[in-house]
Amino acid sequence: MRAGVSPPTAESRAQARARLAGLGFALPAVAWILLFFAAPIVIMAAYSLMPLGPDGRPGPLGLGAYETFFAESAFTAALWNSVVTTVVVVVASTLLAYPFAYGIARLVPKRWRRLALAFAILPFWTSYVVRSYAWLLALSPVGFINHALLGLHVIDHAILFAYNPQATELGFVHFFIMLNALTIYANLVQINPHYAMAARDLGASAWRCFRSITLPLSIPGIAVGAFLTIVLCIGDFVTPQILGGFRGLLLPQVVMMQIQRQLNLPMASVMSLVLTLVVALAYLAMQRWLRMARL
């Protein structure tokens, strides 16, 4: 702009060149995201507006596929199952992970903390598929848990623990305890310990001090963990497919059926977009909650 008013000086040319260089360095990454992330989602959104008729031929353009989705009770039930499962998993894994992370941050001596944390997330590094499979082994009628319970005479015949929604939730909670313990721990160690010490000096009980100082200050860690849990849990296909079986299908399983059996990409697109919308709504709700918690 300034160059238009006065003749370009060497300095302004160098500035313009620096600006171009900065853009140039960022450009490949931005182009990759726009080309292979943003554009495909736009194409998918366009696909969702081109529903297939019952005969598998393209029907009229419009919101037909969305109408079919919300009118079909099997689909809305799967959406509901997904939402319920995600809520159960978020609540359970936060409640279980918090004391665990707190224990690592407060009970473990400082020099062992890194090791304690590394051990807590070690099973993270097995493959995701393999982890669900390992739970299937533990839960199967001939598996480890049945074996132990039969041996202790708690039960007199083997029980099938797998292939139901609870098994899916168990598999998810196992994974997300590790994730939430990480985010909550990272937050807990950043809290200035002097606040709690001051409160105790002023006569607050240990519980009062935790409830009024530590817990409110650790809400950001809880929120980050919860959001990651929602994003990763609601879109996952592997865990419900391996542990949940075909009772109480979750939406990603139905998406997969639409692709593999019905060859109905528009309907699969509708379902994926609906799931993304649910995540976006959860994000907005959490932001409001965070803002309220800060007041």
Add this chain to the structure above:
Amino acid sequence: MIGRLRWPGAGTALGALYMALCYGFIFLPVIVLVLFSFQSGDLPAPPFNGPSLRWYQAAFADGRLVDGFTNSLLVGGSSSALSVLLGFFAAYGISRYEFPLKRAIQAIVILPLAVSYLLIGMGLLVSASWLGFSPSLSTVVIGHVVVNMPLAFVICLAQLGEHQRRVEAAARDLGASTFRVLFSITAPMIAPALIAAFCLCFTLSWDETLIALLNTRFDVTLPVVILSLLRGGVSPLTNAAGSFIFLCSILLMVVVELLLLRQRR
């Protein structure tokens, strides 16, 4: 509270017990997995009879598993290299230069971190089908760069501090070109972070199932092979393959840990 007054260690003891239970819960499936990979019978369930390396031999002789392993190495290696390269360039541009729309560009680059893999995988599948491409490993590579490059970007951005900036300025004063500075000064100085980012991207790509499942048909990656093995029921073969994957990931993570630790000192 009253218990606490009588016995001050009660809270600590309860905490320790709870942590032990958590560790037990976290490790249970891994122990079951690794233990029964050494099973010599046909069922990965108690009673344990072994140890035997029979199923490891079977896994290394299994064509599907070996092909899946090779494909996963290819996809992981190329997608991680691309992720680190693009992420490093973007982080360098953002941390070293002032230019318009910087905030917006940063937001765009990290956006994929906030959506589920299902959306990314579906987007690529639908687009490939619309453009008439058949499912292939290269689509999986593209998808893995989309999910991993933001991570590499964030890691590099956190490492590009004032310290390197001064050395870079010195090199530039001595007449080095922009790219010369980038490759002989900046990259070597943050090399541990670059390698750590590569290893992290590789582990995530190596493990990723949904994008790979949606976008491949005949040439598939290792997690997809294992998922299809499960249709035939449980077998110690899957345990052996799973334990081997676990070992590979642990080794990579030890590398990351050592590199980042060395740097902190």
